[in-house]
Amino acid sequence: MPLPLRTRLPSAAALALLAALPACTTTPVRAPTVTGPPVQQQAETRAAEGDYLGAAQLYLQRAGRVGDREAAPLLLAAAEYLLRSGHWDEAADVSATVDAGLLNEAQRDRLLVVKARLTLAGGDTTGTLELLDRIRQPDVLPDGGATYYRLRARAYRQAGNTLEAARQLIWLDGLLPDEQRLDNQFAIWELLSSLSDEALSRLREATADDTLGGWMELVLLVHRDLRDTVAMRTGIDNWRQRYLRHPAQDTLLPRLLAQLDRSGAQASHIALLLPLSGRAAESAAAIRDGVLAALYQDRHNQPTVVIYDTGDVTRPVWEIYHQAVSEGAEFVIGPLLKDNIRQLVLSGQLDVPVLALNQIDTGVPERLPLYQFGLSPEDEAQQVAERAREDGLQRVIAIVPDNSWGQRLLAAFTERWQTLGGELLEARSFRSGSADFSTPIQRALNLDGSRQRHRALERLLGRSISFEPRRRQDVDGIFIAAFPREARLLRPQLRFHRASDLPVYSTSHVYSGKPDAVHDRDMDGLMFCDIPWVLDPTGNWSMLRSEINRLWPQRASRHQRLFALGTDAYQVIPWLDTLNTQGFGFYSGATGVLTMDSGRKLHRELVWAQFRRGTPRALSLSPADDETGREQHR
Numbered sequence: 001m002p003l004p005l006r007t008r009l010p011s012a013a014a015l016a017l018l019a020a021l022p023a024c025t026t027t028p029v030r031a032p033t034v035t036g037p038p039v040q041q042q043a044e045t046r047a048a049e050g051d052y053l054g055a056a057q058l059y060l061q062r063a064g065r066v067g068d069r070e071a072a073p074l075l076l077a078a079a080e081y082l083l084r085s086g087h088w089d090e091a092a093d094v095s096a097t098v099d100a101g102l103l104n105e106a107q108r109d110r111l112l113v114v115k116a117r118l119t120l121a122g123g124d125t126t127g128t129l130e131l132l133d134r135i136r137q138p139d140v141l142p143d144g145g146a147t148y149y150r151l152r153a154r155a156y157r158q159a160g161n162t163l164e165a166a167r168q169l170i171w172l173d174g175l176l177p178d179e180q181r182l183d184n185q186f187a188i189w190e191l192l193s194s195l196s197d198e199a200l201s202r203l204r205e206a207t208a209d210d211t212l213g214g215w216m217e218l219v220l221l222v223h224r225d226l227r228d229t230v231a232m233r234t235g236i237d238n239w240r241q242r243y244l245r246h247p248a249q250d251t252l253l254p255r256l257l258a259q260l261d262r263s264g265a266q267a268s269h270i271a272l273l274l275p276l277s278g279r280a281a282e283s284a285a286a287i288r289d290g291v292l293a294a295l296y297q298d299r300h301n302q303p304t305v306v307i308y309d310t311g312d313v314t315r316p317v318w319e320i321y322h323q324a325v326s327e328g329a330e331f332v333i334g335p336l337l338k339d340n341i342r343q344l345v346l347s348g349q350l351d352v353p354v355l356a357l358n359q360i361d362t363g364v365p366e367r368l369p370l371y372q373f374g375l376s377p378e379d380e381a382q383q384v385a386e387r388a389r390e391d392g393l394q395r396v397i398a399i400v401p402d403n404s405w406g407q408r409l410l411a412a413f414t415e416r417w418q419t420l421g422g423e424l425l426e427a428r429s430f431r432s433g434s435a436d437f438s439t440p441i442q443r444a445l446n447l448d449g450s451r452q453r454h455r456a457l458e459r460l461l462g463r464s465i466s467f468e469p470r471r472r473q474d475v476d477g478i479f480i481a482a483f484p485r486e487a488r489l490l491r492p493q494l495r496f497h498r499a500s501d502l503p504v505y506s507t508s509h510v511y512s513g514k515p516d517a518v519h520d521r522d523m524d525g526l527m528f529c530d531i532p533w534v535l536d537p538t539g540n541w542s543m544l545r546s547e548i549n550r551l552w553p554q555r556a557s558r559h560q561r562l563f564a565l566g567t568d569a570y571q572v573i574p575w576l577d578t579l580n581t582q583g584f585g586f587y588s589g590a591t592g593v594l595t596m597d598s599g600r601k602l603h604r605e606l607v608w609a610q611f612r613r614g615t616p617r618a619l620s621l622s623p624a625d626d627e628t629g630r631e632q633h634r
């Protein structure tokens with residue numbers, strides 16, 4: 001069914017292929033004619049039947065038979081219907097032929113929306129927002145501006161600006177019919193829930209908008225009282241009195257409260273499987289004490305917790321698991337070691353759910369109620385990649401230790417970085433325990449190549465010439481994987497080798513967890529991610545952390561991330577089944593904002609800090625959300 005297209009279109013050959021595309025109907029599409037009902041009426045009839053491609057074809061044929069001025073709005077309508085039918089390439093071809101000068105103002109705004117949708121699909125969030133900013137009156141668009149605000153929300157979210165994305169959805173909410181508002185409000189809830197409590201609190205203080213502020217306060221009080229549903233209901237009642245006209249009152253809140261009624265019940269008998277003897281005993285003890293500290297602070301649930309030592313290698317862990325179940329366990333926390341987790345998976349049957357405190361690469365059958373939760377360094381490396389991309393970096397180099405840990409972090413960073421469209425220019429390794437990083441730094445920055453060119457030029461000229469080594473200029477930033485001693489040496493050596501202007505990113509491993517302005521001064525400017533327990537002094541767990549510091553001052557300082565892991569392992573149990581449900585996709589914990597994938601692996605969204613005068617200073621979850629006016633990377 002060939003469509004006659006005007007030869008003036010630069011993509012006429014590509015557009016002609018539309019004739020070969022089947023329309024989205026169950027009956028053949030007859031060749032459209034110019035006679036009979038007007039083309040707009042015919043197209044709307046087909047669109048009402050779900051045949052958007054057929055509607056586009058009608059407009060395209062008509063555009064091929066009329067003059068330029070009449071063809072422009074017809075081509076615009078065709079591009080809109082092509083987008084609705086999922087034919088994005090063809091929509092891009094058609095929209096590129098539309099002469100905006102032949103459109104009225106309302107039509108030009110529609111064309112900007114089409115181009116914004118195509119630009120966003122290509123991953124260009126800045127270009128998308130620039131196009132949408134040219135629309136002066138979104139409320140006069142055919143859908144009242146709903147698509148306009150959805151696009152802005154998606155663009156801001158992809159750009160890492162969570163707060164602005166939520167603001168756009170709040171504006172959208174007033175434009176939607178009642179049957180669509182619940183999903184939109186859940187989207188607002190999920191966006192704000194993805195922020196740490198510390199970031200939300202700071203943003204709330206800086207927000208004068210009463211509607212947005214009400215959303216923030218609602219999320220904060222649910223985060224704060226998630227483990228105490230009585231206190232939460234009291235808080236929600238108080239919130240309702242303060243925000244009588246808030247849009248969440250009659251839409252989201254009833255569903256949220258109904259979900260709370262179905263969730264939040266703690267197991268009455270918990271087994272804790274940890275290697276309290278053997279090489280991992282010290283780490284296991286910190287996790288154990290984190291669990292017990294959370295248990296003792298639990299005012300509404302006092303389950304029985306029985307501890308089993310899995311450190312005896314002569315006794316299979318599945319045997320210990322079955323003993324725990326036979327003795328009444330309704331839920332199992334642990335094991336910690338990966339080999340033990342694999343043993344449980346291979347056993348093929350788990351009678352009660354398990355929250356393993358590590359993650360394995362082996363696939364877990366869907367029928368097994370096994371959750372995996374741990375302080376995965378790979379998660380952190382991936383978040384470094386995400387942060388660097390949100391900061392606008394495109395090309396980076398990496399410097400990591402020459403051991404399996406360093407290679408794991410490098411692999412995780414590289415995979416995520418390349419998925420996000422970044423380019424890894426160079427990756428160099430340093431010897432573990434080294435104090436001199438000049439060789440990997442010079443090679444990564446191509447300083448050794450600069451010196452080689454200098455020597456070659458001297459040989460060619462037969463005389464000495466003055467020389468100033470010059471690092472490569474195509475690099476935007478640096479990812480390093482290191483522990484505190486190495487990071488304190490790496491950072492100043494990067495400055496010495498003419499990389500002081502490049503932002504440097506790392507994982508939590510660069511920070512000991514204890515402020516040390518004297519020794520950490522050399523890391524000034526370095527940005528890293530870490531758990532809220534370490535970086536947020538006022539979080540929901542602050543009293544619990546103070547109690548742990550009082551009881552075990554030495555161990556609490558040395559293993560505070562493991563104490564936080566034990567705390568979250570206990571407190572997240574009632575909410576594991578809801579982490580994949582609407583409105584509860586995020587759990588604000590001491591180890592980060594927790595999410596769960598389809599394989600029941602828990603992932604942590606960490607908070608960010610930057611060393612300034614030797615002390616970590618909090619940054620927001622993303623640079624666009626940061627209200628603190630972060631200094632330049634120095």
